[in-house]
Amino acid sequence: MFGIGVPELVLILIIGLVVFGPGKLPGVGRALGQSIKEFKQANSDDSKSEDVTEQKKLDAEKK
Numbered sequence: 001m002f003g004i005g006v007p008e009l010v011l012i013l014i015i016g017l018v019v020f021g022p023g024k025l026p027g028v029g030r031a032l033g034q035s036i037k038e039f040k041q042a043n044s045d046d047s048k049s050e051d052v053t054e055q056k057k058l059d060a061e062k063k
Contacts, residue, residue: 004012020028 016028017025
């Protein structure tokens, strides 16, 4: 995916566990997942609005 193998992923998880602690780690993961979800949703909304804007321009040129 990003060139991250299993050893690198385990190291990142261990560092995250040390920095945030076991109590806050699920909350951090949840917030990160929600942020990624909102980013993808906003990104797909932008592409849809660009398609609509482009279609309106094409319709205006035909008239």
